[in-house]
Amino acid sequence: MSTFALQGHRPTSGARTPRRPTSARMPRARDAPEAPPPADDKPWVFGIDRALTSADMSAMGFTRVLVFDADGWVDEAAAAEVVSDAFRLPEPLRSLGLAERPALMRAMHAAFSGCASGGDLLVVIRTERLIDLEDGSADSERCYTCVGRVVDAIARAWEAANDAGDRTLAAVIVVLEMFPKRRVEPVWGEPADAERPAHTVVALEDDLSNFFE
Structure with a gap:
């Protein structure tokens, strides 16, 4: 995991402030029909079939970037340690389970606040490892679960902060590099x-600067 600041123009936050789809706020059955997003809904989770470069990130206009490498996320404890460090939790999480979600969301909220001074946030998750894992294998499912829970926790933390009226809330965009699926579908809790x-x-268009202006 790495974090760094990028210099460059900063697009108006309203142009890309993430609007959470209904499914981000409500539990839904795996086979339930997908509810249409609100008319003003804007995408905030993107996929790209290559690795983003520093030039790409600068062209997108973000001043803060978090980059995660999900290569080791077949081990949930390892993923939890990396995520804990990135979001500066006082005590590292032992897993990314339902019991740990409130603490993770609080730390994420702190990272998303202070837009006026810190700038908007781009979260990049590199998922190339998933291409090499057998689909449906235990390792594949663990990696998908970790990626999905991090993405969903970001959605929940941002939405909770927005609902609480945080006026310094940064726009947050997630880009999944080489993610093999068109949906992120984590499972929280016991199956029952x-x-x-x-x-x-x-899908993220290749003309990144135009896309995020």
């Missing part, structure tokens, strides 16, 4: 009463 949110992954 699990929460199953879903987030659509929108």
Whole structure:
């Protein structure tokens, strides 16, 4: 994981302030029909079939970037440690489970606040490892789960902060590099009463500067 600041123009936050799809706020069954997003809904989870470069990130106009490498996320404890460090939790999480979600969301809220001074945030998750894992294997499912829970926790933390009236809330965009699926569908909790949110992954156009202006 790495974090760094980028210099460059900063687009108007309203142009890309993420609008959370209904599915990000409500548990939904895996086989339930997807509810249409609100008319003003804007995409905030993107996929790209290559690695973003520093020049790409600068062209997108973000001043803050978090980059995660999900290569080791077949081990949930390892993923939790990396995420804890990135969002500066006082005590590292031992997993990315339902019990740990409130603490992770609080730390994420702190990272998303202070837009006026810190700038908007781009979160990049490199998922190339998933291409090499057998689909449906235990390692594949663990990696998908970790990626999905991080993405969903970002959605929940941002939405909770927005609902609480945080006026310094940064725009947050997630880009999944080489993610093999068009939806992120984590499972929280035990199978019998699990929460199953879903987030659509929108293909990122190659003309990044125009896309985010």
